Amino acid sequence: MNESPRDPARPSRRTEIRQANEALILAAAEKVFAEAGFGGATMQLIADMAGLPKANLHYYFATKEDLYRRVVQNIFEIWLEAAEAMDTSDDPALGIGAYIEAKMAISRSHPDGSKVWAYEVMHGAPVIQDYLETTLRDWTNGRIARIEAWIAEGRIRPIAPRHLLYMIWATTQHYADFGHQIATLNRGPLSDADWRQATDEVKTILLRGIGAIP
Amino acid sequence: MNESPRDPARPSRRTEIRQANEALILAAAEKVFAEAGFGGATMQLIADMAGLPKANLHYYFATKEDLYRRVVQNIFEIWLEAAEAMDTSDDPALGIGAYIEAKMAISRSHPDGSKVWAYEVMHGAPVIQDYLETTLRDWTNGRIARIEAWIAEGRIRPIAPRHLLYMIWATTQHYADFGHQIATLNRGPLSDADWRQATDEVKTILLRGIGAIP
DNA sequence: GTTCAATCTGACCATAAGGTCAGGAAAAGA
């Protein structure tokens, strides 16, 4: 066998294995935590879902809490990235509209992450309290200032920016967190068209509600 | 001692004890289930919170699941009752407005119940699936018909009634389920004035969003 | 007062869970 020395620029087999297994475990953990909550989830179940022995999980993640923390941080980062959509336009209808689109897309692509976040916050945010007090608070205040500027310019009606943000979070995440209820009432999972319609309705009602569109 | 025979119309001491203890246990259970989810909650913790020995809980509720089911049913019944607010007026702004008011009031008075419901639905509604498929679906379809009538009469814009209902549920329950996040961003629990403002904002934005108010 | 059923509870049990660890397999480097 020709054992050529590996390219140092490319990740070594070791780090490949590590990254692959961590991703595998995180994906399984997200699903199990979303389905059962932190207390109801078991390391054994996550291990089975990842196709790894339980002891191997503890090799990569020391404790159940470490694993849980990583899952929560993941979804938070995804949302933070999507939040930049709001800065893509100076027009409130376009900026807020893009943010709603992005949040709805995430609700569809990462429903489990959204549920884990909901679970975490509902239970007093024991793990991500500092995120709420720093990153999220800063981001929120920044957006509030931006919305207030739009109000001052007369581009939207004088609503309370804070509550508009809450409404956006609530409505978009509802389609992930309460997806089961919605699917039941819908007599089946939402189709592409259903998601399109849901997104349009949320956008239209909220944007019209704040006077960003006629 | 003069042991006068009790009035048969009034509940006996026995049933009094039973009702009082069941209520005590249910209140403690609602709190613990909301704080820890079904899996994270322990009968011991509920017992401690109720001030009763654990074995006494099992005297009134055979299993943890029985207790949990009762808690979930409670909040559902409270919501169903509030849903009647929507039928108090033939005017969409008043009817839907009253429903939003009622839902917001419940979010404030029963945040734990709302969280337990959220928990239950997020985890696939193992306990109340039949409620979703019967009572909730029927109620929803009834309201959709009512909203469609308003649309046909030109009293509100042609939005998708189903998604309007989802938005109402999402926004109102958000103030209960994500109350901790909101309180953190608010730097403290919401005051009376905060709740008043939140309710007004939700009502205004949604009602204007559907064209029920100018 | 006696009887009977309802209420209460400390002690106990079986199970399952998170976590540990010794030692084996596999990759990386020399």
Added chain:
DNA sequence: TCTTTTCCTGACCTTATGGTCAGATTGAAC
């Protein structure tokens, strides 16, 4: 090839949990 480091895992330990039960206590009926 040899050594070292990383990766892997079956077996095991401790703790905590849901649930049980025998027997004590209390309220109701006569």
